Amino acid sequence: MAFTLLTEMMAHKDTPFGRLARNGMLLNEETESFLYDGEFGFISERYKAGSRPILESYIGRFVTDGMSDGEKAIALSQSLDDLPKLHPKPPAFLYGESDEETILKGGGHCSCRAKVLVGMCQVLGIQARPALMWAWKDREKSDDLLGGHTVAEVFIDGQWGFFDPQHHLYARTHDGSFLSMLRIRKDPEVFYDMPEDEIARMQPKGYPGAMEGRALLEYYWYKNFHPNCPTCITTHNVNDPALGPWNWATKEFRQQQDHDHKLQRDFLSDLAEKGELTEEVYWMDVDEFREFSGITDWQLRTWKERLA
Numbered sequence: 001m002a003f004t005l006l007t008e009m010m011a012h013k014d015t016p017f018g019r020l021a022r023n024g025m026l027l028n029e030e031t032e033s034f035l036y037d038g039e040f041g042f043i044s045e046r047y048k049a050g051s052r053p054i055l056e057s058y059i060g061r062f063v064t065d066g067m068s069d070g071e072k073a074i075a076l077s078q079s080l081d082d083l084p085k086l087h088p089k090p091p092a093f094l095y096g097e098s099d100e101e102t103i104l105k106g107g108g109h110c111s112c113r114a115k116v117l118v119g120m121c122q123v124l125g126i127q128a129r130p131a132l133m134w135a136w137k138d139r140e141k142s143d144d145l146l147g148g149h150t151v152a153e154v155f156i157d158g159q160w161g162f163f164d165p166q167h168h169l170y171a172r173t174h175d176g177s178f179l180s181m182l183r184i185r186k187d188p189e190v191f192y193d194m195p196e197d198e199i200a201r202m203q204p205k206g207y208p209g210a211m212e213g214r215a216l217l218e219y220y221w222y223k224n225f226h227p228n229c230p231t232c233i234t235t236h237n238v239n240d241p242a243l244g245p246w247n248w249a250t251k252e253f254r255q256q257q258d259h260d261h262k263l264q265r266d267f268l269s270d271l272a273e274k275g276e277l278t279e280e281v282y283w284m285d286v287d288e289f290r291e292f293s294g295i296t297d298w299q300l301r302t303w304k305e306r307l308a
Contacts, residue, residue: 016098016242017111020130020150024234027131027182035233036160036182041129041153043237047122052238054100055116055123073163073170074202075153076120080165081205083107085254097158098242103118110166111150117165118152119238127155131181134230146222147229153181167206169220172198181231188221260295267293 025040026163034040049056062075083106097105099119102112109279121128135148153160161178163170171179174195184191192214199213207216223229272276284292 002048010111016115016206016236016240019240020111020115020234020236021132024132024232027046027185027231027233032182036180041233041235042127042155043122043239045239047238048123052100052119052123054103055120055238058103059120059123060207063124068125069154070156070161070172070176072124073117073121073126073128075160077117077152077163077165077170078168078202080107080113080117081168099238101242109150110164113165114150114152117154117163118236121152121154122236122238124134128236130234130236132231132232132234133224136226136229138226138228140308146226147224149224151224153233154178167204167220169204170202180224181233184221185225185227185231188225191221191225192217263295264293267295 022131025035027035059076062079063072069074083103097108097112099116102108102116107113111130111132112211118128118130129152131151131153133147133149133151136146138146146228149164149166151162151164151166155161156178159178160173160180160182161170162181162184171184171191172194173179173190174193179190197215199217204212204216204220207219211219268277271281281289281292289295
């Protein structure tokens with residue numbers, strides 16, 4: 001809860017990441033049927049050709065006629081690990097950017113890559129949605145912070161399939177079908193037992209070099225798919241406008257952001273220790289939380305000026 005609340009505070013509710021953080025549903029036994037048997041995450045309106053020319057141009061570099069939906073999703077997801085900087089002066093990373101800005105600046109954090117993969121699939125007419133793995137700690141085994149990651153699910157051949165563009169990872173069985181996050185959470189062995197040639201082609205990245213094969217997949221499952229990891233399936237729509245201009249982050253801007261971030265984190269931690277991190281606090285919008293906490297309104301004021 002605290003992790004999600006913090007990310008929401010760092011992005012205005014009308015920005016792409018603000019919507020991503022707020023529009024999701026926690027995956028559990030009560031919600032799994034709704035999330036996986038229906039159309040949650042589907043966009044109803046078709047993408048209009050020409051609306052996102054930068055995305056269309058990028059897609060054209062990796063997707064060719066005759067590819068299946070699965071092959072398209074793999075090609076785009078794998079490409080996002082090492083994006084070239086297409087803009088001569090890319091800004092530092094800030095939440096809230098549009099999909100096209102992610103492409104222009106050469107990537108971003110996992111949330112940006114997952115979101116832009118979803119957007120590009122939607123451009124191609126393939127349904128897709130992001131998923132947030134909230135931060136958690138396994139107090140019995142480790143003091144390391146686990147989770148804290150964002151990935152995507154793509155609807156292929158009538159079922160959801162997991163893709164992680166940040167780590168060059170997806171999940172496919174021996175018969176070629178893709179695995180959903182729900183299936184992986186419930187049956188880790190099917191995740192560990194992926195074909196060796198498939199794993200060799202995807203070449204997972206972002207973990208210690210000595211960790212490979214089953215060991216890497218076991219660690220990834222423990223970190224992100226363990227049932228104790230709060231997982232929020234959410235939505236993104238490539239047709240939605242991205243409000244707010246691109247942020248050019250100066251050194252002073254980042255220093256102030258770090259200062260505000262620490263104040264917010266410390267305040268949330270103090271509430272949690274006192275048992276006062278309630279549902280009422282969680283559902284506060286940015287203005288209400290700033291008034292409640294007494295935290296500086298520097299970041300909020302900046303967003304309002306940009307959105308005016």
